[in-house]
Amino acid sequence: MTVITGVTCPVCGTFCDDIELVVKDNVIIDVRNACAMGAAKFLSYAAHRSLKPLVRKNGELVEASMDEAVEKAAKILVDAAYPILYGWSNTSCEAIRVGLELAEEVGGVIDNTSTVCHGPSILSVQDVGIASCTLGQLRHRADLIFYWASNPWSAHPRHIERYTMFSEGRFQKSTWRGYLSRLSGGLSRKRLQRAVNLVLRRDIFTTPEVKRRMPYSMFQKKRKMVVVDVRKTRTAEAADYFLQVEPNKDYELLQAMRMLIRDEELDVDEVAGVPVETLEEVADIMVGCELGVFFFGLGLTMSEGKHRNVDAALHLTRDLNQRTKFLIMPMRGHFNVTGVNIVFTWQTGYPYAIDFSHGYPRYNPGETSVIDILNRDEADASLIVASDPVAHFPRKTVQNLVKNPLIAIDPEVSPTTLLADVVFPSAFVGIEAEGTAYRMDHVPLPLKKIVEPPKTCLSDEEILRKILQKVHKMRRNQN
Amino acid sequence: MITLHPKHPFKAPVDAECISPDVFAEKSAKEIAALQIWEGNRKRTLSGLFKIKHENDSSSKEFTIRICGDVSKVRKIGAKMSKGNIIVEGDAGMHLGEEMKGGVITVTGNADSWTGSMMKEGTIEIKGNVGDYIGASYRGSTQGMSGGKIIIHGDAGYEVGCFMRKGLIKVHGNIGKFAGIHMRNGTIFIQGNSEGRAGAQMISGKIVVCGHIPSILPTFTIDNVRPKVKVNGEKVEGPFYRFIGDLADGGNGKLFVSKTKNTHLNSYEEYL
Numbered sequence: 001m002t003v004i005t006g007v008t009c010p011v012c013g014t015f016c017d018d019i020e021l022v023v024k025d026n027v028i029i030d031v032r033n034a035c036a037m038g039a040a041k042f043l044s045y046a047a048h049r050s051l052k053p054l055v056r057k058n059g060e061l062v063e064a065s066m067d068e069a070v071e072k073a074a075k076i077l078v079d080a081a082y083p084i085l086y087g088w089s090n091t092s093c094e095a096i097r098v099g100l101e102l103a104e105e106v107g108g109v110i111d112n113t114s115t116v117c118h119g120p121s122i123l124s125v126q127d128v129g130i131a132s133c134t135l136g137q138l139r140h141r142a143d144l145i146f147y148w149a150s151n152p153w154s155a156h157p158r159h160i161e162r163y164t165m166f167s168e169g170r171f172q173k174s175t176w177r178g179y180l181s182r183l184s185g186g187l188s189r190k191r192l193q194r195a196v197n198l199v200l201r202r203d204i205f206t207t208p209e210v211k212r213r214m215p216y217s218m219f220q221k222k223r224k225m226v227v228v229d230v231r232k233t234r235t236a237e238a239a240d241y242f243l244q245v246e247p248n249k250d251y252e253l254l255q256a257m258r259m260l261i262r263d264e265e266l267d268v269d270e271v272a273g274v275p276v277e278t279l280e281e282v283a284d285i286m287v288g289c290e291l292g293v294f295f296f297g298l299g300l301t302m303s304e305g306k307h308r309n310v311d312a313a314l315h316l317t318r319d320l321n322q323r324t325k326f327l328i329m330p331m332r333g334h335f336n337v338t339g340v341n342i343v344f345t346w347q348t349g350y351p352y353a354i355d356f357s358h359g360y361p362r363y364n365p366g367e368t369s370v371i372d373i374l375n376r377d378e379a380d381a382s383l384i385v386a387s388d389p390v391a392h393f394p395r396k397t398v399q400n401l402v403k404n405p406l407i408a409i410d411p412e413v414s415p416t417t418l419l420a421d422v423v424f425p426s427a428f429v430g431i432e433a434e435g436t437a438y439r440m441d442h443v444p445l446p447l448k449k450i451v452e453p454p455k456t457c458l459s460d461e462e463i464l465r466k467i468l469q470k471v472h473k474m475r476r477n478q479n
Numbered sequence: 480m481i482t483l484h485p486k487h488p489f490k491a492p493v494d495a496e497c498i499s500p501d502v503f504a505e506k507s508a509k510e511i512a513a514l515q516i517w518e519g520n521r522k523r524t525l526s527g528l529f530k531i532k533h534e535n536d537s538s539s540k541e542f543t544i545r546i547c548g549d550v551s552k553v554r555k556i557g558a559k560m561s562k563g564n565i566i567v568e569g570d571a572g573m574h575l576g577e578e579m580k581g582g583v584i585t586v587t588g589n590a591d592s593w594t595g596s597m598m599k600e601g602t603i604e605i606k607g608n609v610g611d612y613i614g615a616s617y618r619g620s621t622q623g624m625s626g627g628k629i630i631i632h633g634d635a636g637y638e639v640g641c642f643m644r645k646g647l648i649k650v651h652g653n654i655g656k657f658a659g660i661h662m663r664n665g666t667i668f669i670q671g672n673s674e675g676r677a678g679a680q681m682i683s684g685k686i687v688v689c690g691h692i693p694s695i696l697p698t699f700t701i702d703n704v705r706p707k708v709k710v711n712g713e714k715v716e717g718p719f720y721r722f723i724g725d726l727a728d729g730g731n732g733k734l735f736v737s738k739t740k741n742t743h744l745n746s747y748e749e750y751l
Contacts, residue, residue: 080520082492092534106520257699259697259698259726267697268697305656308679315728364617365618378491380490380491
């Protein structure tokens with residue numbers, strides 16, 4: 001039995017690097033420090049997987065040799081006039097680099113999952129620019145944390161603990177004790193309420209709702225957390241202040257905040273369901289902080305306005321920097337979605353939705369993004385790596401994806417692999433294969449190999465190299 | 480005049496920057512037929528994808544290209560053209576008349592997104608509907624349309640006139656959100672309804688909405704009520720609320736909104 005320390009967690013964009021694993025006979029038997037999502041992956045990753053390459057013959061997926069599967073995959077890609085290569089956020093930077101070479105060789109469109117998550121953020125950053133930093137800086141210095149349209153309590157469970165409210169920074173103290181006392185206070189109040197109601201047989205606590213004032217904790221000189229969301233999430237319950245915005249009205253709210261921090265007046269009394277007086281108080285708190293940060297999620301990038309919401313958030317950060325220090329960071333989803341943007345950019349100049357059909361990279365999301373290409377039914381073959389678009393894309397998009405030849409490289413059995421024509425079961429990167437990935441703040445960290453993969457499962461990088469070599473050979477023969 | 484007929488329906492996008500009077504006018508029939516064109520990742524010739532017919536047309540002095548059939552997958556028709564006419568009898572694809580410097584493009588059907596993006600001069604007339612980013616800039620650039628006219632008889636999508644600097648966009652139908660976003664100058668005239676957020680982050684220029692608009696951005700302030708407004712030399716009967724914005728960006732753009740079609744905006748009158 002061995003204990004492996006300093007393991008990085010291949011699940012979410014927080015990419016925790018303090019995981020400890022207990023391994024016995026090439027099996028992970030215990031996980032320490034990980035959240036529920038991380039622990040579940042390390043302990044049960046191998047529960048549903050295929051072990052041999054599969055090729056569709058007479059409508060059925062049958063086991064095939066690696067050479068046969070590679071041959072078929074390469075032929076599909078070489079014959080295609082407009083193939084798409086999609087996924088990449090759940091694999092290593094090394095595999096992504098080979099994928100780019102393959103896309104260039106076959107003249108395809110390569111896109112990653114940012115196209116359906118933080119792609120709009122990237123468009124806005126290209127328009128406006130971004131004031132950002134590493135999570136380490138925020139852990140030690142940030143005294144005002146905004147989670148705007150994101151719910152890290154559920155989606156990035158250790159983000160609050162490691163980098164913001166509950167982390168012990170050099171200049172900012174952890175607020176977990178305050179949270180616990182607030183939580184126990186709330187529970188005691190509920191218990192008392194129930195007891196009194198039972199004794200008196202009537203509900204004496206149901207009083208008309210009064211206009212909510214800014215809580216006292218927001219004026220204390222300590223680290224504070226504000227959540228802006230359309231509903232009261234678990235993160236909002238843990239926050240010092242929760243600002244409920246009407247759905248699809250974030251843009252109006254952000255633009256109004258920009259006016260208020262410049263001490264300008266609004267003609268309206270309410271913006272996005274929030275009274276202007278409340279917004280003025282929030283603007284005062286923002287301007288009064290020493291170092292503030294916006295963490296924003298898909299509530300901004302995928303609601304009405306998309307990249308324009310992020311555009312307004314980036315402008316708000318820029319405006320705030322004229323009064324105090326403020327930073328902004330997207331809450332990236334997959335553990336290496338930042339890495340895929342970085343590798344794409346250093347290789348081609350563009351972060352996603354790259355079209356190699358003319359032999360050189362072109363970029364125009366909306367035109368060269370995979371969802372739009374599939375909706376217009378332009379692609380004639382697809383290679384999906386470490387992703388499951390069949391489960392997540394809209395129905396019409398999926399129909400157009402699966403009616404053409406489909407190649408899937410994935411360690412797991414998924415709706416995409418079940419509908420594919422060629423399936424390569426790969427090794428789990430970060431557990432059975434090593435590599436590099438980038439945390440959401442653009443810090444590269446190593447992915448460790450903890451256990452040996454099954455002999456028939458190669459890493460994504462090795463499989464892609466085999467396909468690339470075969471494609472090279474076929475194209476040489478063609479020429 | 481040259482008439483092009485697509486030989487087969489296209490699946491992969493076709494990049495046809497060469498379909499421009501500037502290119503055709505200088506070439507012989509043989510050279511035109513051999514012009515290179517992309518269909519997906521395959522290099523083709525113009526004659527490989529289109530049936531080309533040369534006709535003597537004495538009625539027009541300008542060189543004219545007529546395209547008959549569905550070319551909704553054919554992109555960049557008339558890109559960078561500076562003279563002549565293009566008539567598309569059917570639907571046209573993306574980037575129609577991109578960076579156009581002169582001439583006239585007429586489409587009898589619909590046109591796709593980025594029509595007239597970064598155009599400098601000339602006229603584009605679409606009888607049907609158009610997609611998003613009409614007269615807009617390239618991604619990441621702040622140089623939108625800087626002259627010319629785009630006339631749309633149907634509806635238009637989102638972000639029409641994004642980073643527009645000069646010229647006129649006239650939409651007879653309805654328009655999507657963010658019309659005139661980041662607009663620096665020029666005029667957008669909407670005869671139908673707007674879905675909202677018109678003039679977001681505009682610095683200058685004029686947007687006229689004759690129909691209904693759900694709301695005005697909170698960063699606009701009411702200026703006055705005008706009985707009529709002038710658009711490209713023509714007087715348009717109102718009355719119109721005149722808003723100034725976008726104040727979040729220190730803008731001084733003018734947003735005219737019909738008073739009679741937007742009674743829900745009456746509350747602004749208390750500030751007049």
